Structure formats: C-alpha cells, structure tokens
Amino acid sequence: MARTNGGKQAAISEDAQMAAAAVATTATTDEVLESNPLRDPRDKRLPRVAGPCVLVLFGVTGDLAKRKLLPAIYDLGNRGLLPPGFSLVGFARRDWAHEDFAQVTYEAVKQYARTPFRDEVWKQICEGIHFCPGEFHDDGAFDVLSMMLKEIDETRGTGGNYAFYLSVPPKFFPTVVEQLKRTGLAKAPDGSWRRVVIEKPFGHDLKSAQELNAITSAVFPESSVFRIDHYLGKETVQNILALRFANTLYEPIWNRGYVDHVQITMAEDIGIGSRAGYYDGIGAARDVIQNHLLQLLALVAMEDPTSFDAQSLRREKEKVLKSVRLPDDLGLETIRGQYTAGWQGGEKVIGYLEEEGIPADSMTDTYAAIKLEVANRRWAGVPFYLRAGKRLGRRVTEVAVVFERAPHLPFSKDDTEILGQNALVIRVQPDEGITVRFGSKVPGTAMEVRDVSMDFAYGESFMESSPEAYERLLLDVLIGDPPLFPHQREVELSWQILDPIEDYWATHGRPEGYPAGTWGPPAADAMLARDGRVWRRL
Amino acid sequence: MTSFNLTDTQASKISSTLTKLRHQMGAPAVGMVLTLVVVCDEAGQYDSVRAATEAAREHPSRILVVIGRDPKEPNRLDAELRVGESSPGEVVLLRLYGELTKHAESVISPLLLTDTPVVVWWPGGAPDVPAGDKVGKLASRRITDAHASRDSVKAIVGRCGGYVPGDTDLAWTRLTTWRSLLAAAFDQNVGRVKKGLVEASPGHASATLLASWLSDRLDAPIEVGESSGPGLTAVRLTLASGGDLTLTRSDARLATLSRPGQPDRRVALARRPTSELLAEELRRLDPDEIYAATLRHLAGGTK
Numbered sequence: 130m131a132r133t134n135g136g137k138q139a140a141i142s143e144d145a146q147m148a149a150a151a152v153a154t155t156a157t158t159d160e161v162l163e164s165n166p167l168r169d170p171r172d173k174r175l176p177r178v179a180g181p182c183v184l185v186l187f188g189v190t191g192d193l194a195k196r197k198l199l200p201a202i203y204d205l206g207n208r209g210l211l212p213p214g215f216s217l218v219g220f221a222r223r224d225w226a227h228e229d230f231a232q233v234t235y236e237a238v239k240q241y242a243r244t245p246f247r248d249e250v251w252k253q254i255c256e257g258i259h260f261c262p263g264e265f266h267d268d269g270a271f272d273v274l275s276m277m278l279k280e281i282d283e284t285r286g287t288g289g290n291y292a293f294y295l296s297v298p299p300k301f302f303p304t305v306v307e308q309l310k311r312t313g314l315a316k317a318p319d320g321s322w323r324r325v326v327i328e329k330p331f332g333h334d335l336k337s338a339q340e341l342n343a344i345t346s347a348v349f350p351e352s353s354v355f356r357i358d359h360y361l362g363k364e365t366v367q368n369i370l371a372l373r374f375a376n377t378l379y380e381p382i383w384n385r386g387y388v389d390h391v392q393i394t395m396a397e398d399i400g401i402g403s404r405a406g407y408y409d410g411i412g413a414a415r416d417v418i419q420n421h422l423l424q425l426l427a428l429v430a431m432e433d434p435t436s437f438d439a440q441s442l443r444r445e446k447e448k449v450l451k452s453v454r455l456p457d458d459l460g461l462e463t464i465r466g467q468y469t470a471g472w473q474g475g476e477k478v479i480g481y482l483e484e485e486g487i488p489a490d491s492m493t494d495t496y497a498a499i500k501l502e503v504a505n506r507r508w509a510g511v512p513f514y515l516r517a518g519k520r521l522g523r524r525v526t527e528v529a530v531v532f533e534r535a536p537h538l539p540f541s542k543d544d545t546e547i548l549g550q551n552a553l554v555i556r557v558q559p560d561e562g563i564t565v566r567f568g569s570k571v572p573g574t575a576m577e578v579r580d581v582s583m584d585f586a587y588g589e590s591f592m593e594s595s596p597e598a599y600e601r602l603l604l605d606v607l608i609g610d611p612p613l614f615p616h617q618r619e620v621e622l623s624w625q626i627l628d629p630i631e632d633y634w635a636t637h638g639r640p641e642g643y644p645a646g647t648w649g650p651p652a653a654d655a656m657l658a659r660d661g662r663v664w665r666r667l
Numbered sequence: 668m669t670s671f672n673l674t675d676t677q678a679s680k681i682s683s684t685l686t687k688l689r690h691q692m693g694a695p696a697v698g699m700v701l702t703l704v705v706v707c708d709e710a711g712q713y714d715s716v717r718a719a720t721e722a723a724r725e726h727p728s729r730i731l732v733v734i735g736r737d738p739k740e741p742n743r744l745d746a747e748l749r750v751g752e753s754s755p756g757e758v759v760l761l762r763l764y765g766e767l768t769k770h771a772e773s774v775i776s777p778l779l780l781t782d783t784p785v786v787v788w789w790p791g792g793a794p795d796v797p798a799g800d801k802v803g804k805l806a807s808r809r810i811t812d813a814h815a816s817r818d819s820v821k822a823i824v825g826r827c828g829g830y831v832p833g834d835t836d837l838a839w840t841r842l843t844t845w846r847s848l849l850a851a852a853f854d855q856n857v858g859r860v861k862k863g864l865v866e867a868s869p870g871h872a873s874a875t876l877l878a879s880w881l882s883d884r885l886d887a888p889i890e891v892g893e894s895s896g897p898g899l900t901a902v903r904l905t906l907a908s909g910g911d912l913t914l915t916r917s918d919a920r921l922a923t924l925s926r927p928g929q930p931d932r933r934v935a936l937a938r939r940p941t942s943e944l945l946a947e948e949l950r951r952l953d954p955d956e957i958y959a960a961t962l963r964h965l966a967g968g969t970k
Binding site for chain 2: 209283286
C-alpha cells in the first residue's frame with residue numbers, strides 16, 4: 130500500500146521520487162512488521178523497539194525536559210529500546226549549536242537518568258542529537274527545522290517518521306501547530322507517520338479544552354495526538370488493571386455489596402514553588418483532580434474491557450466518567466481550602482497568599498475534596514471521595530477501597546472495639562505497592578481482634594529500577610501504542626464533571642484556610658463525618 | 668548484613684535459623700518471588716554468588732548455593748547464612764561432604780520457598796540432561812552455560828538431545844541484544860535473504876546458536892566464520908535484492924548497522940555481565956519455545 134503512489138504523477142521531480150523511494154524502503158508499516166521473519170509472538174525476550182524515527186522536542190530548556198524527558202530517552206537507549214538511527218532534535222530560543230544541546234542533554238542524563246551511565250549508549254544517542262534555534266512565530270526557524278528533518282532522514286535513515294513533543298505552555302500550541310502545518314511537517318507521506326505529544330493541562334474548563342482540541346485536531350488526526358498524563362505511565366496505575374482483571378480474589382467483592390466507600394488521595398508536601406504564574410487561578414481541582422484523580426477513579430470503577438487495546442480500554446473508562454454524578458449540595462460536599470503559614474515537616478513555611486507572585490485576594494484552591502457517585506449497578510450508593518492538596522502532612526498518592534463491616538460479629542463488642550473496616554490500599558507513590566488491612570487476633574488468652582496490615586511492596590518483589598512513567602510513555606508514542614493516553618472524549622467528560630463545581634466555587638465565598646503541614650480544612654473532615662466516615666490518616 | 672555459620676547441621680535447623688535471622692532484622696515478611704539454586708564448586712562459588720545476588724536485586728530470591736566438597740570425607744553439611752546483604756533476599760551457602768554430595772536434593776527440597784518457582788543454575792559444569800538431574804528435577808527452569816565447558820560448541824549441540832521445556836542456556840541469553848537489533852532491522856522491508864555468515868572468535872557457542880536461529884527464521888543457509896573476537900563480531904546477510912545487511916562489532920561495545928541504500932548507523936551493543944544475563948533469565952519463567960526451535964534446527968543441521 131505504501132509503495133503504490135510513487136509513479137502516478139508524471140510531473141514529479143526526480144529528487145522527490147528518490148525521496149519517496151527512500152521513505153518506502155524505510156517504512157515500518159504493519160504489514161512489514163507482521164511479515165518480519167525474525168519476530169515471533171512467542172519470542173518474549175525481544176523487546177518492542179520503535180522503528181527509525183526523530184523526536185522533535187519543543188521546550189528543551191524547561192524543567193520537565195531536563196528532569197524527565199532527556200533522561201528517559203537515555204534510559205530507553207540503555208535498555209536497548211531505541212532504534213538504530215534514532216535522532217533527537219531540540220528546538221528553543223537559544224543561540225546553541227548541536228554540541229551545546231548535546232552538552233545540556235549529557236548533563237541532564239548524568240544527573241537524572243535512572244540507569245547507569247554507559248559510554249557506548251551515550252555515543253549512539255549523541256550522534257543523533259541536533260538543535261534548531263528559533264522562536265515559535267519565526268517562519269524561518271521552522272523552515273530550517275523542516276530542512277533539518279529532511280537531512281536527518283537522509284543521513285540517519287529515519288524514514289520521515291517524526292514525533293513532535295510540545296513541552297511548552299498551552300498558549301504556544303496554536304503557533305507551533307500552525308507552523309507544523311505551514312511547513313507540511315504535520316502531514317505524513319504514505320508509509321511514514323507524524324505524531325504530536327501534548328502535556329496537561331488540557332484546557333482549564335470544557336470550553337477551553339474543546340478550543341485546544343480544535344487547534345490540534347485541525348492539523349493532526351485524533352489517532353496521532355498523544356495526551357500525556359504521566360500518572361497513567363506509572364507501573365502501579367497499570368497494576369490496578371492487573372490486580373482487578375488478572376485475579377479472582379478481588380472482583381467478587383468489588384461492588385456496592387461489599388465496598389463501603391472509596392478514597393482517592395493525592396497529597397503533596399510542597400507548596401507552589403516557582404509555579405505561581407501557572408497555578409494561580411487554576412488550583413488543586415483543575416490541576417490534579419480533573420486528570421489524575423478522575424483517571425484513577427475510572428480505572429478503579431470501570432467494568433472489565435473486552436481487551437487491552439486502546440479502544441476497549443477507553444470505552445470502559447468513558448462509561449464510568451459518564452456515569453459520575455455530582456452531589457446535590459455542592460456547598461456541603463465539595464470543599465476547598467488554601468494553605469496558610471505554618472510548619473511543614475519541621476520547616477517554617479509561608480502561606481499561599483504570601484507566596485511570590487500571588488495576589489493577596491487570590492481565591493485559588495490549594496486543597497480540594499469532592500464527593501462523587503458512580504451511578505451504575507455496580508456502584509450505586511458508594512461514595513467516591515477525592516482529595517488533592519498542597520502543603521499537606523506528607524507526599525502520598527493512594528487509592529483506598531474501604532469495605533463494609535462484617536454483617537455480624539460473633540465476638541463480644543468489647544473484643545472488637547478497636548477493629549476497623551477492612552481496606553485494600555493501592556499506593557501509587559511513593560513506595561509503590563498494595564496494602565490489605567484486616568482484623569487479626571491479638572496474642573493472649575482473651576479473644577481480642579484488631580487491625581493488621583498485609584503489605585506488598587512493588588519494589589520488593591520486582592525490579593528496583595522499574596521504568597519511569599515517561600520512559601514507558603515515550604516508547605508508546607514512538608511505537609504508536611495509545612492505550613495509556615487519555616482520549617479527547619475522556620478529557621471533555623472530566624471537565625463536565627468539574628465545571629459545575631468550579632462555577633459554584635467561583636460564586637460562593639472563598640476557600641477556607643488550613644495551616645501548612647495539616648491535612649486540609651476542617652470542613653473536609655466534617656463532610657465525611659456527616660456520612661459517618663473519616664479520612665484515612667496518612 | 669547478618670551472617671551465621673552452622674556446622675554439621677540439617678535443613679530444618681537452617682530453616683529455623685533463617686526465620687530467626689529475619690525476625691531479628693525486623694523484616695519477617697517474605698517478599699521473595701523465587702528460589703534460585705546455584706550448583707557449583709568452591710572455586711566458582713564467589714563469582715556465581717555475586718552474580719546471583721545482583722540478579723536478585725531485580726528478583727528478590729532465596730539463593731541456595733550447593734557446593735560439593737570432598738566425597739571421601741565423612742558425611743556432613745555445613746551452612747553459611749547471609750541475610751540482608753545488599754539484596755532483599757537471602758543467601759545460603761551449603762557445603763556438602765561425603766556421600767551427601769550425591770544427595771543434594773535432600774537438603775534443598777525442605778529449603779525451597781513454598782508455592783513459588785524454583786530455578787536451578789549451573790554456572791560451571793552441568794548434567795547432560797538437566798531435567799533428569801536430581802536437583803534439576805526440583806526446578807521449573809534450568810539454566811546452563813555452554814561457555815563454561817571446554818568445547819562450548821559441542822556442549823550446545825549436546826543440549827539438543829536432553830532438551831526439556833524449561834531448559835535454557837546463557838549462550839542463548841547472550842544473544843538477546845543481537846537478536847533484538849537484527850529483528851529491528853527487519854522491521855523495515857528487507858526482502859529475502861540468500862545466505863549469511865556469523866563471525867565470532869573460534870569455538871563460540873553463541874555464534875552457532877545465532878546462525879541456527881537466523882537460518883531457521885530466514886530459511887537460508889547461514890555459516891559460522893572465525894574472527895579474532897572478542898566474542899561475536901559480525902553478522903552478514905546477503906540479500907536477494909542485492910547488497911548486504913551487516914551488523915558488525917569489533918570493540919565489544921558499539922556496533923554498526925549497514926544496509927544497502929541507507930546510511931550506516933552506530934548502535935550500542937555491549938557484552939553483558941553474568942548478573943544481567945541471569946536477571947533476564949529470571950524475568951520469564953515459561954518455556955522458551957524459540958530456543959527449543961533453534962536447538963532443533965541446530966540438531967537437524969549438524970546431523
């Protein structure tokens with residue numbers, strides 16, 4: 130299929146014809162992949178390696194590039210997952226030569242890579258490093274980029290396969306995407322691919338998310354747009370699927386008959402740091418709940434997908450997001466807070482309003498807790514409590530499924546006084562793993578029952594150096610495997626859940642203060658107390 | 668690290684001492700995923716234990732090292748227990764004397780972790796039929812290393828006869844990086860391969876295996892040639908469409924991939940330490956059907 134169009138146009142220039150031929154021989158189409166005599170599904174030792182391609186990174190000077198993306202590329206190379214000829218092009222407003230960018234990459238790799246530094250791997254990557262200086266509105270710079278990519282195709286045999294990683298603030302998306310369209314870089318010739326990777330935030334409400342999507346989808350088809358929610362690249366998050374759908378132990382009790390409620394928490398101990406410009410006006414709910422926590426909710430609550438391909442997985446997640454219901458009284462069952470000065474982990478820290486660059490009357494929520502219901506047969510009546518916040522007691526992300534109390538206890542009331550509810554906790558970070566809490570007899574002559582924990586530490590039973598989320602996600606982009614990336618429909622559904630809450634907050638008072646280092650405002654505790662429940666002490 | 672020596676002991680004592688040591692360390696829970704039995708002699712013990720403990724960092728295991736000592740001495744079992752030594756698992760060195768050297772399985776079987784896989788690794792000499800061996804019988808995965816024998820090619824050819832699903836050889840593991848690069852090269856349309864040549868230092872079992880695998884998959888004659896090494900140095904495939912697809916490596920670290928009509932590309936292809944090979948083996952505990960097919964092809968080809 131990829132090789133039939135070359136001769137059709139008589140007027141085609143000789144150069145273009147040769148280029149087309151070069152592309153055809155390097156095409157990594159599915160048919161070629163399937164007919165590869167050296168691959169065999171039973172040969173599990175051979176890793177999935179991406180085909181020859183170029184990764185164009187916009188925003189290489191940013192923190193994310195330095196800490197995560199560049200080291201992740203090296204780690205992929207070190208694990209033997211980068212194709213021969215893989216090339217990396219940096220684009221930024223810096224007066225750099227290729228060597229300067231290589232040096233920046235080298236330093237980032239040395240400092241942040243998770244796998245040991247090896248000279249030969251660095252050599253392989255270093256040969257493919259290029260830099261294109263310029264600004265986003267500068268047509269000339271993009272023309273240079275376009276020519277550079279053509280040249281790389283020739284010198285490195287990358288076959289016209291480009292992934293564009295937009296690690297830049299969303300306000301630049303329209304310019305960059307428009308430039309990619311103008312220079313023809315967005316349109317893939319037959320037999321090659323073009324992909325675009327965008328980072329959260331995917332808008333700040335439904336409308337802006339749709340506008341943002343209109344920009345990318347005008348130029349790239351949805352199947353070529355990869356939205357990175359790095360939480361979905363985490364091993365523990367993927368393990369939720371394994372835990373639920375590879376075992377028989379949990380699924381029978383994974384419903385309203387046994388589950389009392391679910392708590393999903395993402396707590397950070399840090400403040401907003403240098404992110405004031407981005408954070409103010411966005412807040413915890415938009416920053417974290419809309420994407421990470423609702424995705425976690427979807428994975429925990431969804432029905433079993435028919436398979437693990439992108440379509441089936443996304444369909445099930447969408448079904449859950451569609452059935453999410455908001456509480457009737459938004460005033461009582463959605464809580465927001467804002468940290469005030471206090472002590473966090475032995476350090477005296479300032480309040481949100483005193484942070485640099487934050488207006489003194491800011492209404493931004495640095496803590497948000499909401500109660501949701503999933504209105505379907507499995508979950509009706511089971512509340513899902515979601516909370517996220519900054520400057521809380523410590524850094525922890527977890528999903529806790531708390532079970533009903535035993536319907537009848539054949540023990541006396543005194544014996545089970547300190548027995549809590551059974552719980553299954555999926556620890557996403559740090560110390561990834563799973564904890565099961567259940568009652569056990571206290572040694573002694575009396576029959577006294579109290580809570581104990583059974584613990585599975587992911588790092589203990591498996592690799593110490595499990596791949597970093599970005600490693601996995603970058604590889605998936607280069608291979609073109611989308612299950613771990615949220616679809617635009619999921620993004621929009623999440624905003625539909627959050628928008629009414631944000632609207633309510635915007636018109637009803639201001640966030641309640643909570644001292645830094647504590648676990649959020651008292652109203653959040655009161656919200657659970659009304660339901661006869663408490664937040665897990667983390 | 669906590670270390671403990673038991674002389675003239677039994678398996679039950681070793682087992683209870685292990686439990687005691689774990690409690691003393693304050694980590695009584697068992698997060699170990701498998702038992703790795705290493706069968707070796709005193710001379711090879713140090714390197715093997717080191718490789719096994721490093722591999723155990725990825726796969727926390729109970730490592731039982733069986734060291735056969737003088738069979739003429741009176742029967743005796745000595746044990747050296749190491750817990751918490753830079754790895755989450757446990758290491759037990761078992762030294763067998765006298766007649767006991769022939770009955771190692773009686774010591775090992777009470778020490779296996781319950782209901783988890785057992786892997787046996789012979790870093791040095793291995794039985795002709797690993798699955799028929801008394802210790803090998805306890806395991807679901809049996810790892811040999813043809814390169815440890817004097818004539819490694821003969822050793823690997825010999826494996827064909829005694830193959831039972833679950834067998835594997837480090838000579839095959841060493842090839843994974845080569846095979847994965849070659850497979851990546853074939854992800855682009857290459858067309859038919861007419862013939863090929865694998866070059867390596869003389870008497871290299873991995874080269875023999877690689878040639879057999881390529882010949883089996885590509886349905887073309889692949890020869891093994893000699894070079895000055897180190898290890899594998901080149902794969903040259905002659906394409907039906909003209910030209911060669913070659914992967915060459917002369918410094919044991921960086922390889923060059925060339926193919927007709929395309930620029931040469933350099934790619935990292937380093938020789939890997941034993942610990943990494945072992946870690947790869949422990950990652951998949953199901954029978955390696957491709958290895959089996961390659962051995963079968965090898966047996967067919969050499970008859």
